[in-house]
Amino acid sequence: MEEGEGGESGSKNVVPPEFVVAVSPTAAAATTAWSDAPAKKIVRQLDFNTMTEQSKPPQQLLQQMTVMTQKPVAGSPLPPPQPMIGLQHSSVRVGKPESPKPKSRPNFDMKEGTPKKQKQCNCKHSKCLKLYCECFASGIYCDGCNCVNCFNNVDNEAARREAVEATLERNPNAFRPKIASSPQGARDSREETGEGLVLIKHNKGCHCKKSGCLKKYCECFQANVLCSENCRCMDCKNFEGSEERQALFHGDQNNNTYIQQAANAAITGAIGSYGYSSPPVSKKRKGQELFLWPTSKDPSISKSGQQVNHVKGPAAASSSLSPVPNARVANATLGQSPQKLKYRSLLADIVQPHHLKELCSVLVLVSGQAAKTLADQKSSAEKRTEDQAETSLASSTQEQLPSQKDVDVEKAMDDDCSSANQTDKISPSNSCSDGADVPKGRPMSPGTLALMCDEQDTMFMRASSPIGPMNHACNTSSQFPSGQGVTEVYGEQERIVLTQFRDFLNRVITMGEINETKCSSLARSELENQKHLINKETGNSSTDIVHQQEATSNGEPKTVVPPMATTSTPVVPGDAVTENGETKPEMEKEL
DNA sequence: GAGTTTGAAACT
DNA sequence: CAGTTTCAAACTC
Numbered sequence: 001m002e003e004g005e006g007g008e009s010g011s012k013n014v015v016p017p018e019f020v021v022a023v024s025p026t027a028a029a030a031t032t033a034w035s036d037a038p039a040k041k042i043v044r045q046l047d048f049n050t051m052t053e054q055s056k057p058p059q060q061l062l063q064q065m066t067v068m069t070q071k072p073v074a075g076s077p078l079p080p081p082q083p084m085i086g087l088q089h090s091s092v093r094v095g096k097p098e099s100p101k102p103k104s105r106p107n108f109d110m111k112e113g114t115p116k117k118q119k120q121c122n123c124k125h126s127k128c129l130k131l132y133c134e135c136f137a138s139g140i141y142c143d144g145c146n147c148v149n150c151f152n153n154v155d156n157e158a159a160r161r162e163a164v165e166a167t168l169e170r171n172p173n174a175f176r177p178k179i180a181s182s183p184q185g186a187r188d189s190r191e192e193t194g195e196g197l198v199l200i201k202h203n204k205g206c207h208c209k210k211s212g213c214l215k216k217y218c219e220c221f222q223a224n225v226l227c228s229e230n231c232r233c234m235d236c237k238n239f240e241g242s243e244e245r246q247a248l249f250h251g252d253q254n255n256n257t258y259i260q261q262a263a264n265a266a267i268t269g270a271i272g273s274y275g276y277s278s279p280p281v282s283k284k285r286k287g288q289e290l291f292l293w294p295t296s297k298d299p300s301i302s303k304s305g306q307q308v309n310h311v312k313g314p315a316a317a318s319s320s321l322s323p324v325p326n327a328r329v330a331n332a333t334l335g336q337s338p339q340k341l342k343y344r345s346l347l348a349d350i351v352q353p354h355h356l357k358e359l360c361s362v363l364v365l366v367s368g369q370a371a372k373t374l375a376d377q378k379s380s381a382e383k384r385t386e387d388q389a390e391t392s393l394a395s396s397t398q399e400q401l402p403s404q405k406d407v408d409v410e411k412a413m414d415d416d417c418s419s420a421n422q423t424d425k426i427s428p429s430n431s432c433s434d435g436a437d438v439p440k441g442r443p444m445s446p447g448t449l450a451l452m453c454d455e456q457d458t459m460f461m462r463a464s465s466p467i468g469p470m471n472h473a474c475n476t477s478s479q480f481p482s483g484q485g486v487t488e489v490y491g492e493q494e495r496i497v498l499t500q501f502r503d504f505l506n507r508v509i510t511m512g513e514i515n516e517t518k519c520s521s522l523a524r525s526e527l528e529n530q531k532h533l534i535n536k537e538t539g540n541s542s543t544d545i546v547h548q549q550e551a552t553s554n555g556e557p558k559t560v561v562p563p564m565a566t567t568s569t570p571v572v573p574g575d576a577v578t579e580n581g582e583t584k585p586e587m588e589k590e591l
Numbered sequence: 592g593a594g595t596t597t598g599a600a601a602c603t
Numbered sequence: 604c605a606g607t608t609t610c611a612a613a614c615t616c
C-alpha cells in the first residue's frame with residue numbers, strides 16, 4: 001500500500017481541456033437518453049467520436065502518453081495522459097468523470113442532468129493500473145477515489161507508464177474509444193433519435209449473457225448505443241424496436257424504479273423464462289441463428305439495428321417461444337413463428353435493390369419513348385401543316401401528347417412491373433436507346449441523365465437495340481433547331497419520368513399500407529387467440545390482453561404485438577411486424 | 592452497507 | 604482462440 005488509500009493519491013484527475021472542448025451535438029445526442037448523463041461523460045464520448053486519437057497508431061498514443069507523463073507541468077497536477085482524451089473505456093464504463101457518486105450506487109438516477117462530480121473508482125487489487133480501473137481506462141489520474149494501493153497518479157508515473165505500455169501491448173486499441181461512429185452505426189441507430197440515440201456503436205460489442213443488454217453491465221447500454229453486429233450478446237434487448245428497450249425509454253425517465261423494473265421485467269421475461277431455464281436456450285436472435293447456424297459473423301444477418309445475437313445452444317425449438325423480436329432477418333428468411341415480435345419496416349422486403357434498378361431502367365425507357373413519341377408527332381405535324389398553322393399546331397400537340405404518352409408509358413410500366421423478371425428482357429429488346437448514339441446524337445435530358453446513374457443501365461443503354469426510341473429521339477432532337485425543340489423534348493421527358501416515379505412511389509406507399517393493414521389484423525387476431533387461451537386457462541375474463549400477457553411474463557409466450565401495435569398508431573418502422581409469408585410475394589408482384 | 596451478480600479484462 | 608480467473612461496477616436486499 002505504498003499509496004495508501006487511492007483517494008490519497010495526490011494527483012488530480014483534472015479533466016483535460018480536450019474533454020471539455022470537444023462537445024458536439026453528436027456526442028450530446030449519444031447521451032441524451034440518459035437524463036442524468038453527466039456532462040462529462042458526454043464530452044468524453046464526444047471526444048471519442050471526434051478525436052483524432054482514434055486514427056492514431058497505438059504507438060503514437062503511447063508516445064503521447066509518455067510525453068505527457070514525463071513532462072508534468074510544474075506546480076500543477078499532471079494532465080492526464082493524452083490518450084485519455086480519446087480513451088474509450090471510459091465511455092463505456094461509466095467513466096469517472098461521469099458519476100459523482102461515491103460508491104457503487106447506480107448511476108442510474110435518471111434525473112437531474114446536472115453534471116455530477118467525478119466518479120471515483122474503488123479498485124483494490126489492480127492498483128488502478130489495469131483497465132479494470134475506470135480512471136486508468138479513461139486515461140485520468142485517480143483523484144479522490146476510494147481505491148487502495150493506487151498507482152494511477154503522478155507519483156507513480158513510471159509504474160503507470162509501464163502499465164500503459166503493457167496494456168497497449170495487449171491491446172493496441174485499449175485506450176481508444178469503444179464507442180465510435182460509423183456509417184453502419186449511424187444507419188443502425190438513426191431511427192433511435194426519438195430516444196436520444198445515437199449515431200454510434202460499440203466497436204467491440206458487448207458479450208452480455210444475462211443482463212439483456214438493458215443494464216449498465218452492458219457497455220453498449222451504458223454508452224447508450226444499440227447493440228450492433230459487433231456484439232455477441234445473448235437475449236439482447238438493446239436493439240432498435242425492442243419492446244423492452246422502448247419501455248425503458250418511454251417510461252417516466254425520471255423514475256428510476258420504473259426503469260429498473262422495466263429492465264428486470266424484460267430480462268426476466270427473456271432469461272427467466274426461456275433463457276436459462278434448461279439449456280441455454282437460445283435467446284433471442286440467437287435462437288434464430290440456430291437455424292442459420294454458421295451465423296455468427298455473417299454480416300448479412302447482422303443486426304442492423306437489430307442484431308444478431310448468436311445462439312449457441314440447441315434450443316432452436318424454444319425460439320418460437322421467445323418473446324424477443326428475434327432477428328428480423330432471420331425470421332424473415334426462415335419464416336419463423338409469427339408469434340415473435342419483429343421490428344421491421346413495413347416496406348421491408350418489399351422494395352428490393354433490384355426494384356430500384358428496374359425502376360431506373362423503366363424510367364430511362366419511358367423517357368426514351370416519350371422523346372420518340374414527341375418527335376414523331378412533331379415531325380408529322382410539321383409535314384402536315386405549313387407556316388403559321390404548323391407552328392400553332394405544334395404547340396397544341398405538345399399539350400396533348402402527354403396523355404397519349406402516359407398511356408403508352410403506363411402500359412410499358414405495367415408490363416414491366418407485373419413481372420419484374422421480365423424487365424431485363426423487355427428493356428433490352430424494346431428498348432429505346434441507341435446508347436452509342438445517345439451521347440453523340442444529342443445530350444440526354446437532365447431527367448434521363450439522372451436516371452442513368454447506374455452503370456449497368458448505362459451499359460444496357462449502349463447495348464440496346466439501335467432502333468429504339470432513343471434513337472429516334474436523337475434523330476428527332478437533331479431535327480429541332482436546337483433551341484426550343486430540344487427543350488420541349490426534355491421537358492416532356494422529365495414530366496413523364498417524374499410522373500412514373502410518382503406512380504411508383506404511390507405504389508410503394510400502397511404496399512406499405514396494405515402491409516400495415518395486414519399486420520394490424522394479424523396482430524389483432526393473435527391477441528384474440530392469446531386472450532382466448534388465457535381465459536381458458538385462467539378463467540380470467542379480463543379484456544386487457546396486453547396486461548394479461550405481460551402478467552404472464554413467466555415463460556408464457558409473450559405478446560405477439562407490442563402494446564403500441566394495438567393502438568391506432570400507424571405501424572412505424574419500430575413497430576413489431578409479424579413476418580407474413582404471404583404478404584411479401586404479393587408485394588413484390590405488385591412492385 | 593453488505594452481499595450478489597454481471598461482464599470486461601486478464602490470464603492460461 | 605476458447606476457457607477460466609480476476610476484478611470492480613452494477614445491482615439487490
